[in-house]
Amino acid sequence: MVSPTPVRHAVVVEDDADIRGLLVLVLEQLDFVVTEAPDGLSGVEAVRTTNAELVTLDVNLPDIDGMEVCRRLREFSDAYILMLTARADEIDRLNGLDTGADDYINKPFSPKELQARIRALFRRARTPAAPAEDPHQSDELERAAVVQHSLLPRETVRLEGYDVAGAFRPTRSVGGDFYDWYQTRDGMHLTFADAMGKGMGAALIAATVRAVMRSVADTPAIFDAFSSASTTIASDLDQSGSFATMFHARLDSASGKLSYIDAGHGLALHIPAEGAAQRLVSAGPPVGILDGQHWPASELDLEPGDSLVIVSDGVLDAHDSLEDFMVNVEKAARSGDTSEDVCAALLELAPAATAEDDVTAVVVRRKPDATH
């Protein structure tokens, strides 16, 4: 990619000096700056002091075992952890456990295979850092998850000529994603937002955003509605030092006219029945960043066969570039017969095993044969 290449640190936790030496060589060939640790406790310390991005970890260590090292590392580090074990059958057992490791490899190992595995790890999106197992915190996380879940719309939107679906997959750490919709006399209103942060703080901000957006449902013009709502939201956000990216849209179902405002979200796409997908460009920064900000509204014609697709940044983070992201979202959008299928395909773009953030998708599809 782009020079200069950042320095990457790795820690080798291995009690056998010969294997340790070999691992150091293998990692140095991949341009890692390597620190050696002969036992678990010094390994944990080495990761802490070097802020390593990669750890190779022997399962059997003289002091604490590899599983315990993993658990301790996950309290503060999101380094890639590659576990090494001398027993082939142990890999199955480890795979079944939630150790927090990213991959497992058998000893004796081939240096080439090990290097290939490490390259593969760094190509894929980060696995979630396990939340601290502090019981008080897990309890709060559970409550935050309940709040977050309660924000999703319970009612389905049944609009003649349209197929509307949404899907949401939370992370264990609970983010600030949510979507909301409701039917109106002319069609529907839709809000898609991501409040920055994790846990109860993010969930409460999301709840505020949802309530405030609902309170302006009867304001006739989308610009006025959003201006008034965003002012209220921004003052709340300012107190908590947070911000929220938002996409708000109003659909007139008979004409297919969609008015929308994008505040720093930038991940809504118009997928026409024919022709290339277009990303709806954001009209300004997220809500809660600058005072007195206004976001102009835009319009889009949703023709029969067209879809509006909105995803959260969890989907983007699973891609190397915006181009890859666009290609895959468009492919997913054209893959399913129903909006629900498409939502499932969109969530799959950020596989649960590696996604670091909540993943959310909403699809509004105007059916090809829409007639009245």
Add this chain to the structure above:
Amino acid sequence: MQMQFSYEVKDSYAEVKSVGRLNMVAAPKLREVVNEVVASGSSRVVVNLAETDFMDSSGLGALIGCLKAARQAGGDLRIAGVQPQVKMVLELTNMDRVLTAYPSAEEAFGDD
């Protein structure tokens, strides 16, 4: 021994170097370091991102929090050495208009 964030107080600004992924784990640390810098009297801060090739929304949140802290203290926060993925996130969220990117830390406060 390398930390994720280090800083150096220069003549007219303080440079904070960020090394590695600016994500959920790193974000609180960046806030800590910048708050420390601002509290010690340097409210003109450049965050050098030349060695940060990934930033998620938590990282963006931290930068914005730091920007607010610097402005509250009468200064500003600017960024330098922005890598492609970070640039993409800034553009998508329209934050490139708020957080001005400069090629290098030296140039960030070069105009004033």
